[in-house]
Amino acid sequence: MARGYLGRPDLTEERFVPFEAEEVGGRVYRTGDLVRWRPDGQLEFLRRIDHQVKIRGNRIELGEVEANLITHPGVGEVAVIVREDVPGDKRLVAYLVGAGPDAPSITELHAHLGRHLPDYMIPAGFVLLERLPLTANGKVDRAALPVPDGRRPDLGTSYTAPRNxxxxxxxxxxxxxxxxxxxxxxxxxxxxxxxxxxxxxxxxxxxxxxxxxxxxxxxxxxxxxxxxxxxxxxxxxxxxxxxxxxxx
Incomplete structure (x- = not known):
């Protein structure tokens, strides 16, 4: 399918690996898919394995977080990534495109995810976008997702200043x-x-x-x-x- 990634020798070395077998030889490509052989000889796709991350000792499947977020009726599209904007502080950030005119509040999204996922899998930040950035081949361009701007998110409650x-x-x-x-x-x-x-x-x-x-x-x-x-x-x-x- 290819000889490697253009301009990415590190990724080429990681994914295009030597395969020393007499009947094959050469190299094979690691797709990042987890599959298993079925009794009938067919391969069954289970999930992606290159979207697993580790944060504060917990292993997290980004795809699982995305799959649960997309079940909320107010979410149309979603991408979840790990950001480390402050060195040493890795956080999950979810980027959402609303499914209608009224986007769900952070409180709603927390409650929705809390019914299905443990606390450590709930994103620390939620960013609402008009559309997700895409690469030339139509996939979500995760590298182009913006840095959260630091504004107070929509928690579903009005702002009240400190009183003492x-x-x-x-x-x-x-x-x-x-x-x-x-x-x-x-x-x-x-x-x-x-x-x-x-x-x-x-x-x-x-x-x-x-x-x-x-x-x-x-x-x-x-x-x-x-x-x-x-x-x-x-x-x-x-x-x-x-x-x-x-x-x-």
Missing amino acids: TVERHITAVWTELLGIERVGVHDNFFQLGGHSLLATQVASRLRKALRVDVPVRAVFDHPTPAELAQNIADLMMAAINAQFAPAG
Whole structure:
């Protein structure tokens, strides 16, 4: 079918591999398809294997995420890729073309995927496009998918600005770690793209800024700035009461 990839010797070496058999010789091409022999001698296609990625120790089939997203009635086309716009922070990002005039909110998409997939397979970011970029042969051009712009996504809830010092500290930390321009006090950390490693950083930074022992679990149990601020206020009050409690 070909001698290799034009201008891509690395990919040619990976996919066009030597095949040393007396009756064949030469090279064979690794298609990236996973198949099996059926009892009748036919090959049965199972799935692609070159779209499997590993993020924070979890193996993820990008095709499985795409297959579940496309079942939402508001999604017409979809492509899911791994981005590492911040070195060391790999994230799943889903690019969507709506199936109608009203695109689904991030909250809807999270709920839809949560019924079928584990949390680690839910994309950290969702980008709505008018159309997916295509290569010359009509396939999705994943290299041309744009960098998420950092605007607050449509979560299905209106933006509410921070109302006190603790909420301002929390939203400032989230804004920096998540790369989002502004965070509302009712925005969900995980729907904004947060994950367990970032939750650890949130707790660490809040401990230093507010001088209160904020456990990582608090970010999971109270995933909005309003809820987390109230929890931190309760922790502060408990610490004060413990300090002035009579001995014995």
